[in-house]
Amino acid sequence: MRLIVARCEVHYTGRLNAVLPESTRLLILKADGSVLVHADAGGYKPLNWMTPPTAIEENGDVIVVRKRAGKAEDRLEIRLFEVLSDAMHEMGEAAALEKDGVERDLQELLAERPEALGADLRLVRREWPTDIGPVDLMCRDDVDGWVAVEIKRLGTIDAVEQLCRYLERIRRDPALAAVRGVLAAQRFKPQAVVLAEARDVQCVEIDLAVLRGEREPDLTLFV
Amino acid sequence: MRLIVARCEVHYTGRLNAVLPESTRLLILKADGSVLVHADAGGYKPLNWMTPPTAIEENGDVIVVRKRAGKAEDRLEIRLFEVLSDAMHEMGEAAALEKDGVERDLQELLAERPEALGADLRLVRREWPTDIGPVDLMCRDDVDGWVAVEIKRLGTIDAVEQLCRYLERIRRDPALAAVRGVLAAQRFKPQAVVLAEARDVQCVEIDLAVLRGEREPDLTLFV
DNA sequence: CGGTAGATTTCGTGA
DNA sequence: TCACGAAGTCTACCG
Numbered sequence: 001m002r003l004i005v006a007r008c009e010v011h012y013t014g015r016l017n018a019v020l021p022e023s024t025r026l027l028i029l030k031a032d033g034s035v036l037v038h039a040d041a042g043g044y045k046p047l048n049w050m051t052p053p054t055a056i057e058e059n060g061d062v063i064v065v066r067k068r069a070g071k072a073e074d075r076l077e078i079r080l081f082e083v084l085s086d087a088m089h090e091m092g093e094a095a096a097l098e099k100d101g102v103e104r105d106l107q108e109l110l111a112e113r114p115e116a117l118g119a120d121l122r123l124v125r126r127e128w129p130t131d132i133g134p135v136d137l138m139c140r141d142d143v144d145g146w147v148a149v150e151i152k153r154l155g156t157i158d159a160v161e162q163l164c165r166y167l168e169r170i171r172r173d174p175a176l177a178a179v180r181g182v183l184a185a186q187r188f189k190p191q192a193v194v195l196a197e198a199r200d201v202q203c204v205e206i207d208l209a210v211l212r213g214e215r216e217p218d219l220t221l222f223v
Numbered sequence: 224m225r226l227i228v229a230r231c232e233v234h235y236t237g238r239l240n241a242v243l244p245e246s247t248r249l250l251i252l253k254a255d256g257s258v259l260v261h262a263d264a265g266g267y268k269p270l271n272w273m274t275p276p277t278a279i280e281e282n283g284d285v286i287v288v289r290k291r292a293g294k295a296e297d298r299l300e301i302r303l304f305e306v307l308s309d310a311m312h313e314m315g316e317a318a319a320l321e322k323d324g325v326e327r328d329l330q331e332l333l334a335e336r337p338e339a340l341g342a343d344l345r346l347v348r349r350e351w352p353t354d355i356g357p358v359d360l361m362c363r364d365d366v367d368g369w370v371a372v373e374i375k376r377l378g379t380i381d382a383v384e385q386l387c388r389y390l391e392r393i394r395r396d397p398a399l400a401a402v403r404g405v406l407a408a409q410r411f412k413p414q415a416v417v418l419a420e421a422r423d424v425q426c427v428e429i430d431l432a433v434l435r436g437e438r439e440p441d442l443t444l445f446v
Numbered sequence: 447c448g449g450t451a452g453a454t455t456t457c458g459t460g461a
Numbered sequence: 462t463c464a465c466g467a468a469g470t471c472t473a474c475c476g
Contacts, residue, residue, distance in 0.1 A: 001228075001249060001261075001263040003228075005224075005314075012469075014469060015468095016325060016469055017323045018322045018323070019320075020318065021318040021319075021321075023314075023315070023317055023318035024312075024313075024314040024315050025314065026226070026251070026314075028249070030262075030263050030264055030265075030266060031263045032263070032264035032265070034266025035266075036266070036267065038224075038259075039253075039314070039317045040253050040254045040255070040312075040317065041253055041255035041257065041275075041317060042253075042255070043253060043255065043256075043259070043272065043274040044257065044272050044274050044457095045456065045457080046267065047320050049266065049267050050266075051266040052266055069469095089228045089247075089263075089308065090247075091246075091248065091249075091262070092247050094262045094264060094265075095243065095245065095246035096244075097241055097270050097271070098242045099240070099241045099454090100239060100241070101239030101240055101454085102452075103451095103453090104452095133450085153452080153453085161384075162451095191464090191465085235454075237454060238453095238454040265472095267472095268471065268472080272454085273454095274456080297454080322469090324469090325467080325468080325469090326466095326467065326468090327467095356466095375467095376467085376469095412448090412449080413448090
């Protein structure tokens, strides 16, 4: 990894055109060809960047990073006015990030404890297939009614519509014509709740800590 | 901006839990409180991070970054095993990024030259209001028919459905019952074109350079 | 290689 | 402050 701190000017042409006027910034040139331009503020996001694979050329005080993008080309041109620091660091092998608490985890937890969705649901199968894709969970309720469950971290209008598309397909099977829909999410957009009401879909807010038995249940039910 | 290259281990708890096992990485501590953990590959995205406002504490070989997140707390804990480099850089004031070619620019250009969408369109109004949000452009064509235009950089299925939701609302007004829809975009997903056909929505591919008169018109019309 | 869906999405803007 | 929508979204996964 090469780290350069320099007064520089950056031009990007590609999916859009962008200019970064002269100022002092951090340039990161990674071993895999990634190039990042960071300012001393505005966290997370680089001001400009190029993801691999790239071709990097250095001609005196200009660094040009190029990349094939379909028939066109993405191009990042960095003009250096004053180099304050330029250091190379060997990093050795990387270690991967381990995550816990993403949508996949929600699905696993709810598959283990579908009753957390209410009405004594029993899991019939995860990833129940339809011709337009799988429904996250298919369950049956306390009176043996079918219940299709879509799981999201954030409940949006799109999620409601996705579930409705599934329901429409599932109901084509006469045996499942009475299936009802449940959208489970950690958070809900108000507009999603309104649309769900209109579409007769039930929204259930779920809490990871509760699901794991780390806290008392306190489910909020909409509709 | 402080740049640290170190063998370290990182733990994040907040919206999810994540662990980054011991390895050599770049730590960026920005003046505004941003903290980024980058590996020597995997461009663009930090492995872990925290955006401002943050509180940073340093106790010997442990850096703790904390942030209020609603009622809970986001926490990034960086345990340093070996510091290979630790440098401070004054960056001075920043200069802002200037972009050109985003959706807003497309809308402005098309508002100025709606005829680029075909059929001698005349602009009636930008951001035409409906009860579920504004349509980008409302125009009338050569025979005074109403035309609702949705503008995107990338034409997707979602864009088609969004336009159709607008059309449905607009058509509730008898005077506008015959309104037709046009989806304008720089690029189109093939499936979006197919859906648009089925929904009787016209797709028009637009070219920034042509819109600006920098190049000869060569519009591609689908449907 | 294109399409789909998730993301600690981030980031801006407008109410 | 909240909520919505764009983004050079990026990224992983699947066909």
